[in-house]
Amino acid sequence: MSTTHADAHPKFLQHHFGTAFQQQESSKLGMWLFLLTEVLFFGGLFCAYAVFNAWYPETFVNAHKALSWQLGGLNTMVLIISSVTVALAIRSMQLGKKKLTFNLLAITVLLAFVFLVIKYFEYSHKIHLGQLPGNLYTYTGIEGTNPHLFFSVYFMLTGLHGVHVVAGIIAISWMMYRVHRGDFSAEYYTPIEMTGLYWHLVDLVWIFLFPMLYLIG
Amino acid sequence: MTTHSEEHKTHILPLSLYLNVGAALLTLTVLTVVVARMDLGVWNAILAMVIAVSKASLVALFFMHLKYDNKLYAVVFVGSLAFLGLFIILSMADTETRGDLDPIRENPIVREAIIYRDSTRFTNGHETSELDTAGAATDSADVVSDSTATHSTDSQTPDGH
Structure with missing residues (x-):
């Protein structure tokens, strides 16, 4: 079915939009405005990191060595590859290859689970050692003033990011179901594209978290 | 609203572009780790952020299609x-x-160590029971002011209280 012709009224086109293109552009603008709120949502914690890092630079340098840059780097790789697969999933749907789209989305979800499993090992190690936020902090091996502040920032930032990964898994799984149901075509794939934008933002946040927490402290 | 469906034809990017950008991102990840393992002083932080911004730009421009x-x-x-x-x-x-121009009279920022819980406190039965009897209303702020008082500062509480 060809829907690129302006006179055609495909069923995915809602009546208040003039054209499918206008509908898609509106969705994208809405999504980017949502991503703006997400940047500011994480922004508060980035600000906390900046302030505490400026107050206690030695503590942050000492405390960041408690994190495993190997596991953090591995997770960075996992998220980058998942960003590639979700971008390729959208491209596949633009070409009308539904089966390939489904498989690429499935790989993306799988990689998101790999990320969470690695995160689980990191978290459980820190909980075991008592490297925890605020007054839960019982570890004694880090020199410097208020090392618990580093772990407060660490757990809040990675925790909020982790919640976004879980939300991404749910969103991408929902898209897999809708691809399977046959909602999408080369003419209409906007929800997958919006889910992809969200997933790229999750990747973007991690691209900054990795050096901030694991590398420079 | 005019309709020009032809000029709105979706621009499908080549597969090689996505793979190349992905490869560049993985390379930059390795690079940022390698750079961080070297001791470059203040340049460690600057280089790490420059690489992070480069990676973020690649993701935003190509994966998120901002360029197109x-x-x-x-x-x-x-x-x-x-x-x-x-x-x-x-x-x-x-x-x-804060306080550089005018002295702060109330609620100065307390930068000295705040010890929420020292290692002996919760192994000591007396101390623990004291905490228990302090009641449900006791929050961590009480423990904080308790500890900071031992540092003989003017302030009784950290900032924000």
Whole structure:
């Protein structure tokens, strides 16, 4: 079915939009405005990191060595590859290859689970050692003033990011179901594209978290 | 609203572009780890951020299609980053210079160690029972002021209280 012709009224086109293109552009603008709120949502914690890092630079340098840059780097790789697969999933749907789209989305979800499993090992190690936020902090091996502040920032930032990964898994799984149901075509794939934008933002946040927490402290 | 469906034909990017950008991102990840393993002083932080910004730009321009889409989206996104920058700069302009011009009379920022819980406290039965009898209303702030008092500062509580 060809829907690129302006006179055609495909069923995915809602009546208040003039054209499918206008509908898609509106969705994208809405999504980017949502991503703006997400940047500011994480922004508060980035600000906390900046302030505490400026107050206690030695503590942050000492405390960041408690994190495993190997596991953090591995997770960075996992998220980058998942960003590639979700971008390729959208491209596949633009070409009308539904089966390939489904498989690429499935790989993306799988990689998101790999990320969470690695995160689980990191978290459980820190909980075991008592490297925890605020007054839960019982570890004694880090020199410097208020090392618990580093772990407060660490757990809040990675925790909020982790919640976004879980939300991404749910969103991408929902898209897999809708691809399977046959909602999408080369003419209409906007929800997958919006889910992809969200997933790229999750990747973007991690691209900054990795050096901030694991590398420079 | 006029309709020009032909000029709105979806621009499908080549497969090689996605794979090349992905490879560049993985290479930059390895690079940032290698750079961080070297001791470059203040340059460690600067280089790490430069690499992170480069990676973020690649993701935003190519994976998120900002390079090809309506520039309004780029304005929205860059706008969010600009306001985030303002937020952090103005916050730090306060926290880094508070009291430089005028002495602070109330609630100064307390930068000395705040010990929420020392290692002996919860192994000591007496101390533990004291905490228990302090009641459900006891929050961590009480423990904080308790501990900071031992540092013989003017302030009884950390900032924010």
